[in-house]
Amino acid sequence: xxxxxxxxxxxxxxxxxxxxxxxxxxxxxxxxxxxxxxxxxxxxxxxxxxxxxxxxxxxxxxxxxxxxxxxxxxxxxxxxxxxxxxxxxxxxxxxxxxxxxxxxxxxxxxxxxxxxxxxxxxxxxxxxxxxxxxxxxxxxxxxxxxxxxxxxxxxxxxxxxxxxxxxxxxxxxxxxxxxxxxxxxxxxxxxxxxxxxxxxxxxxxxxxxxxxxxxxxxxxxxxxxxxxxxxxxxxxxxxxxxxxxxxxxxxxxxxxxxxxxxxxxxxxxxxxxxxxxxxxxxxxxxx
Numbered sequence: 001x002x003x004x005x006x007x008x009x010x011x012x013x014x015x016x017x018x019x020x021x022x023x024x025x026x027x028x029x030x031x032x033x034x035x036x037x038x039x040x041x042x043x044x045x046x047x048x049x050x051x052x053x054x055x056x057x058x059x060x061x062x063x064x065x066x067x068x069x070x071x072x073x074x075x076x077x078x079x080x081x082x083x084x085x086x087x088x089x090x091x092x093x094x095x096x097x098x099x100x101x102x103x104x105x106x107x108x109x110x111x112x113x114x115x116x117x118x119x120x121x122x123x124x125x126x127x128x129x130x131x132x133x134x135x136x137x138x139x140x141x142x143x144x145x146x147x148x149x150x151x152x153x154x155x156x157x158x159x160x161x162x163x164x165x166x167x168x169x170x171x172x173x174x175x176x177x178x179x180x181x182x183x184x185x186x187x188x189x190x191x192x193x194x195x196x197x198x199x200x201x202x203x204x205x206x207x208x209x210x211x212x213x214x215x216x217x218x219x220x221x222x223x224x225x226x227x228x229x230x231x232x233x234x235x236x237x238x239x240x241x242x243x244x245x246x247x248x249x250x251x252x253x254x255x256x257x258x259x260x261x262x263x264x265x266x267x268x269x270x271x272x273x274x275x276x277x278x279x280x281x282x283x284x285x286x287x
Contacts, residue, residue: 017222018246019202019212022239026206029215031222032198032243034250039197047190055182069177073170081169082161088176089157091183097149107145110138191244192232198247199232201225
């Protein structure tokens with residue numbers, strides 16, 4: 001047991017992470033450590049459970065909030081309902097476009113190369129300059145292919161819904177709204193769990209005249225700073241705003257970092273693998 005604890009302490013010294021200066025003067029630091037595969041899996045499960053409960057609650061007949069949204073949507077014009085539902089469908093259509101590319105036989109082997117290369121880079125592999133150029137080129141072509149399938153899906157959806165009745169348009173709008181409420185809940189719960197695992201105590205200090213990049217972590221064991229996930233929920237917004245962007249950047253793959261063509265959301269980040277998770281719910285405006 002003692003040997004295992006020592007191994008854990010030594011291993012933690014080499015875990016990749018980012019030092020964040022909370023005080024601005026180098027005296028109060030935290031270490032944001034990228035969650036491992038097990039921790040990311042638990043965050044996904046928490047997010048799915050929260051989303052399922054949220055959607056089931058809103059879909060229950062007589063739910064006050066869903067009824068209010070439906071009444072507000074019913075007062076919108078057919079054109080507003082169509083545009084509103086299509087706007088909310090953009091991220092879901094993008095996910096389906098990604099699946100379209102993955103199942104396209106032209107892209108089968110190239111997708112394996114992109115995905116495994118991303119994993120190899122995370123595992124410490126270093127590409128040659130020529131390989132890096134090729135990887136970036138293929139990733140750009142992949143994004144072009146996804147965008148092409150996405151545009152086609154949106155055009156097909158517009159044509160399909162253009163002939164629907166007002167009642168059907170209202171129903172479609174509310175259905176999409178409920179789904180995006182579930183997505184927003186998934187996002188919040190997932191990141192709560194990720195931050196619980198990622199935020200670590202740090203006893204290091206910024207050296208005089210130095211920066212957080214110069215902190216000596218040899219005396220740090222980086223234990224979890226937060227005892228429970230409830231602690232994450234109670235963090236001040238200002239603190240979360242300092243930590244969450246650092247964690248998001250750590251978890252972004254190289255392919256996602258170059259993905260500027262994906263539909264954006266109010267949370268400010270959308271990548272090829274997590275476009276759904278980055279969607280935000282919106283409510284219809286009463287006419």
